[in-house]
Amino acid sequence: MKPLLIISAGTCGLARGADEIIDAAKEYQRKNRLQKKFDIKITGCHGLCEAEPNVLVRFNGKFIFYQKLKPENVKDIIEETILKGTIIKDFLWFDPKTKEKYEKIDDIPFYQKQHRILLGHNVLIEPKYIKDYLKLGGYSALGKVLKKYRPLDVINMIKKSGLRGRGGAGFLTGKKWEICRKAKGVEKYVICNADEGDPGAYMDRSLLEGSPHGVLEGMIIGAYAIGANKGIIYVRNEYPLAVENLRRALEQAYRKGFLGMDILKSKFNFDIDIVRGAGAFVCGEETALLASIEGEVGRPRSRPPYPAEKGLWNRPTNINNVETWANVPQIVINGANWFSQIGTKGSKGTKIFSLVGKINNTGLVEVPMGITLREIIYDIGGGIPAGKKFKAVQTGGPSGGCIPHSLLDLPIDYEGLTQAGSMMGSGGMIVMDEDTCMVDIARYFLDFTQQESCGKCPSCRLGTKQMVQILSRITEGNGEYRDLELLEEISENIKASSLCGLGQTAANPVLTTIKYFRDEYLAHIKEKRCPALVCKSLISYVIDAELCSGCTVCAKNCPSDAITGEPKGIYTIDQKKCIKCGICLTVCPSKFKAVKKVSPPVK
Amino acid sequence: MKKVENILREHRYQRSRIIQILQDIHVQYNYLPAKVLKYVSKRLKVPLSKIYSLATFYTAFSLKPRGKHLITVCMGTACHVRGATAMLSEFERRLCIKHGETTRDLNYTLETVNCLGCCAIGPIIVYDGKYIGEFKLKDVTKVLQGKL
Numbered sequence: 001m002k003p004l005l006i007i008s009a010g011t012c013g014l015a016r017g018a019d020e021i022i023d024a025a026k027e028y029q030r031k032n033r034l035q036k037k038f039d040i041k042i043t044g045c046h047g048l049c050e051a052e053p054n055v056l057v058r059f060n061g062k063f064i065f066y067q068k069l070k071p072e073n074v075k076d077i078i079e080e081t082i083l084k085g086t087i088i089k090d091f092l093w094f095d096p097k098t099k100e101k102y103e104k105i106d107d108i109p110f111y112q113k114q115h116r117i118l119l120g121h122n123v124l125i126e127p128k129y130i131k132d133y134l135k136l137g138g139y140s141a142l143g144k145v146l147k148k149y150r151p152l153d154v155i156n157m158i159k160k161s162g163l164r165g166r167g168g169a170g171f172l173t174g175k176k177w178e179i180c181r182k183a184k185g186v187e188k189y190v191i192c193n194a195d196e197g198d199p200g201a202y203m204d205r206s207l208l209e210g211s212p213h214g215v216l217e218g219m220i221i222g223a224y225a226i227g228a229n230k231g232i233i234y235v236r237n238e239y240p241l242a243v244e245n246l247r248r249a250l251e252q253a254y255r256k257g258f259l260g261m262d263i264l265k266s267k268f269n270f271d272i273d274i275v276r277g278a279g280a281f282v283c284g285e286e287t288a289l290l291a292s293i294e295g296e297v298g299r300p301r302s303r304p305p306y307p308a309e310k311g312l313w314n315r316p317t318n319i320n321n322v323e324t325w326a327n328v329p330q331i332v333i334n335g336a337n338w339f340s341q342i343g344t345k346g347s348k349g350t351k352i353f354s355l356v357g358k359i360n361n362t363g364l365v366e367v368p369m370g371i372t373l374r375e376i377i378y379d380i381g382g383g384i385p386a387g388k389k390f391k392a393v394q395t396g397g398p399s400g401g402c403i404p405h406s407l408l409d410l411p412i413d414y415e416g417l418t419q420a421g422s423m424m425g426s427g428g429m430i431v432m433d434e435d436t437c438m439v440d441i442a443r444y445f446l447d448f449t450q451q452e453s454c455g456k457c458p459s460c461r462l463g464t465k466q467m468v469q470i471l472s473r474i475t476e477g478n479g480e481y482r483d484l485e486l487l488e489e490i491s492e493n494i495k496a497s498s499l500c501g502l503g504q505t506a507a508n509p510v511l512t513t514i515k516y517f518r519d520e521y522l523a524h525i526k527e528k529r530c531p532a533l534v535c536k537s538l539i540s541y542v543i544d545a546e547l548c549s550g551c552t553v554c555a556k557n558c559p560s561d562a563i564t565g566e567p568k569g570i571y572t573i574d575q576k577k578c579i580k581c582g583i584c585l586t587v588c589p590s591k592f593k594a595v596k597k598v599s600p601p602v603k
Numbered sequence: 604m605k606k607v608e609n610i611l612r613e614h615r616y617q618r619s620r621i622i623q624i625l626q627d628i629h630v631q632y633n634y635l636p637a638k639v640l641k642y643v644s645k646r647l648k649v650p651l652s653k654i655y656s657l658a659t660f661y662t663a664f665s666l667k668p669r670g671k672h673l674i675t676v677c678m679g680t681a682c683h684v685r686g687a688t689a690m691l692s693e694f695e696r697r698l699c700i701k702h703g704e705t706t707r708d709l710n711y712t713l714e715t716v717n718c719l720g721c722c723a724i725g726p727i728i729v730y731d732g733k734y735i736g737e738f739k740l741k742d743v744t745k746v747l748q749g750k751l
Contacts, residue, residue, distance in 0.1 A: 012721040015734030049723030199679035202720025237626070237663055238716060278622050278661035281717060295619040297660045356681035356722035363723060394680065430680045430722075444683050448717070454660075557741070559696070581696070582689050586740045 003038040003082045006056040006063075006123060010045030010209050011241050017071070018053040024071040028078055038082045041132075044122040044210020044245075048110050049363040051093060056105060056123060057081050063123075065105040066091035096360040097382045110361045113380050115342065115350050118326050119203075119366045122210035127245045130252040133213040139258055141332035145221050146266040154225035155181060158328065161336035162348035167193055167284075167321030168399070168425050168501065170347070170414040176318060180226045180308040183316035188228035191312070191319040192219055193289060194235040194242070197281040198397025199448065201428035203352035203364055204322035208235070208242035211326070212249035216272065218325030220258060221332060223270045226318050231272040234289055237279060246274060281398075281452035285500045286319045288454065299454045300500035321426070323352060343369035347413035351427055353395075355381050358388065358433040367412075374408040377431060388433040392516070396425030398445045398452075399505030401512030402438060421512040423505065437534035438517040439524050443471035445509035449502065460503030463494040467510060475535040477600075479525040484514060533597040536580050540601040543584075545570045547594035554584035554595060575602050606631055607639055611646055618647050622657060625664060634665045670705045670712035674746065675729040679718030682725035690726055691715065693743045711747075 005025055009018040025040055046054060051067035057077065058064075064087060066077060073091060080086045092101040093108050102108045105123075125132040133139070145154055159174030180188060192215060196204040207215060219231050235243055250272055253259045261269050275293050282288045283298040290312050292298040311317020327349060331339045340348045347369040353376065356362050360382035367376060373393060377383065384390050392402040401422035403410065410416050414424050432441065450464035467490055470483050491507030498504050514521060523529045530538040543554070543563075548570045555563040555571055562578040565571030573584070588595040610627045614620040624643065629635055635658050644651040658664040676691045691702060694713055698706055705712040721727050724736030730746055745751040 011719070011734070012723055012736075015721050015727065015736050016724055049721075052723065196720070197717060199683075199718035200681045200722055202718070202722065205720045238719060276623065276626060277663075278626060279663035280661050292622065293619075295621040295657075297656055354720075354722060356725075357684050362681075397680075428680070430684065432684055436684050441680075441684070444680070452717075579696075581693060581740070583693075583740050 001058075001061070004041055004056075004058040005038060005077070005082065006041045006043055006058065008044070008046040008052065008054050008056075009042050010122075010206055011239070012049050013045060013052045013054070014241075016052040020071040021053050021055065021069055021074060024074040025078070028075055034078070034083075038078070041126045042128070043125060044127055045206045045364065046105075046123055047114075047116075047119050047206075047364045047366075048093075048108075048361060050361050051363075059085060062103075063105045064103055065093055065108060067093050095382060096385070097378070109382065110363065110365075110380055113371070113375060114366050115368045116366045117330055117350050118207060118211070118214065118323065119352060119364060121214060122206065125211050127210055127212055128248065130213060130249070130256060133211065137333065138213055138329075139217055139256075141329035142217050142220055142258060143264055145224060145332055146264050146268060151181065151225045151227060154221060154332075157336045158225070158331060161331045161339040162343075163324065163327055163331060163339065164347065164414065165320060166323035166327070166351065166426070168396075168423070170424060173320060173324055176308060176320070177222060177226050179306070180228075180316050180318040183309045185316045187230065187315050188226055189312045189315060189317040190219055190223045190226060190228045190231045191289070191293075191317060192231070192233040192325055193284065193286065193319050193321045194233055194239075195277045195284045195289060196236055196239075196322070196426060197284045197452075198399075198426045198428045200356050200394075200430045201354050201397060201426045203354055203427055205236075205239050205242050206364055207322050207326050207352075208239070209245050212242075212245050213253065214326045214329060215322055216249060216253055216258070218328035219272065220263070220270055221328050222318065222320065222325065224268055226316075228318065229269050229271065231270060232275055232293060232312075233272060234275050234277060234283070234293060237276045243274065243276060250274070280454075281448075282454045282500070282502055285502060288500070289319065290317065297454075299456045300502075302499055323427075344411065344413045346415055351412075351424070353427045353429045355429050355431065357394075357430040358384055358436065359431040360385050369413045370411045372409050372411055373403065376412070376429070377408070381431065384431065384433050388435065390431070391434055391436055392432045392438065394422075394430040394432065394441065394509070395428065396423040396505075396508070397428045398449050399423055399501060399508055400425050400428070401508040402432070402441065402516060403512070404516040406516075421508065421515060423508070435532055435534070437475075437530055437532035438513045438520045439471065439475055439530075440532075440534045442510045442513045443468065443475055446471055446506070449506040453502065453506075457498045457500075457503055459494045459497040460499075460506060463490050464503075464506055466490055467494075467507070471510070474521065474524045475530070476537040477524065477528040477535075479521075481525060483525065484518075484521060487514065527600060529600045531599070533599050535599075538601060539580070539597050539599045540575055541573055541578060541580060541582070541584060542596055542598055542602060543571050543573055544594045544596055547592050549592055549594070551589065551592070553587050553589065557583050557587045559583065604639070604642055607642055608646075611643070616647060618649055621647065621649060621654070622661070625654070625657060629664055633669050634667060636668075637666070665712075667705065668709060670709050672711050672731055673714065673729075674711060675714045675716050676702070677719045677721070677725065677727045677729075678715045679720075679722060679725065681722035682718075682727060685725050687726040689740060690728065690738055690743065693740055697743060697747060
């Protein structure tokens, strides 16, 4: 087989310079007339974001993983590895935990415990063209369904597989389809919810960018099972590359006859439209999403009636998230039993998590349900950088909670996370170390929810605002003991009297941090101290006289002229003038490290 | 108004596509000018109050002209724990505006976004469509001098 240079070019790869790697590779290939010697494939994200920009070199059946490349490295890779077969040690992945270098992608610890049913495709598919997806057996699931199965067979298969919605609540997908199938209505709709709004979650973006046809195929199969002829993908506008790749994939699918009239001569008709979101987090909630597609303000309405009975334009509508749809073709090809063997009793299959924050191997990980947090964070994620201590992991976005060290052996599935006070959500997993202030995190999430609250339910609109005020008060050092009780009381009220998931779960970040990190709240309230040195009002910047060498850099960069001293002497910060911007800390040369943060603040 | 008319035609004058229409207008003008909204209201027979409510509900829309350069600071959780707040306040301090505002000389608009999904390289900002990852406080000056 011809050697192949596979370049990872998802949004984060491009942000780190993958486009320059692509240009350099193409240029070198063209100039040296090497088109016959090797091929270039530009794919979606390979998952290990930490290593971007990265490439895979396929030769002799091996996939060699090269990471953190610069455009000038491309020449070496082509000359040495592709043409001569020598491996360049400098570009190999160095694992922070095992302290070893790895040649083959499959040997890297980050990939070893993963089960990449969906993300695995990203490495092999050039999303610009449909041919790679077809080569991997793409659309054969659709062919099989249209030829051999009745719609009810498909529904039963999905039910049997145990697939649950990957967007948050985890409703059984087959059951949802069945309800929509049975609902009365001439016209029915299927919708793909690609309004991935949870901060810190980007698996849907990666799937849409890297393997858009997988999502389309899932939707077409679902539409056939439900009896819908119209589909809509509601995609977040902040994902320009995903929108572009989706658009192109739609055109290709129409041209090949996978969409449109009489699909694969089965008399089944199905069309898909793309609707771009306009930047409202609440539109990820299904009834708000429907309102937004109808051209209204995206405010949720009460359920029942559920969208499966009365959805878009009051017609039966089935809404599933990107990852759910992408699982469907895999289940059809490999069978319901295959799928239900992966995972735990109540949660089947794999789940993609975005492992981000204070973690060594940042990236997208696809793991079987039931894996423990410890395995994800330490075995796959390689632990916490810079020798810092793990403090908590936040799952489920603004609706989720912070899980402490004591629960690291918790098996991850829908029920397990809910029991811990958090939730699966869309799969964001943000790791926090000792430098993260839990009160500040709670305030951050509440501030988020408060801004994104649509304003329909007073308890959510006003309650979140009050909670932000209380939390801000605490982070500013003006908190009181009764604030904790007050926070809990408001939380209960919002939970009980909000219409949609946004309000009902808004308090989770606060409740879990109070439950597991009460001592941090007390330090803020009682001692006016921020243990993580984050809350601006509770810290001061000081210069350590023993470490300062008088290099003048901090004084030159201080925007408020708060730093004074003699060159070669010792510098001091005037606390009255200091605006706590932190620039002095970042510019102080690392050989001195003389600027420090202290809490409680210097008087 | 020819441009607006073209946009309306592309969307087949469908009232249900009003959000998509506003998005296209926003791309065209870089904001939603009042007189254009009045025109759209008339052509589609949609009350201006409804268009106003959409334009103020969705964060993608601005009713005020925006700056020549757009700086977007990602405030996602991963960026937050890596210090995005400090980056934002530094931009705010240097430009003398709050986020969501435009400088008086219409040179810069400063915005935040909930998450760009580039969490591995946070904190991240976007300057005129260009993603700049692993952003540091001292890079603020470079951005404002057009050196990044």
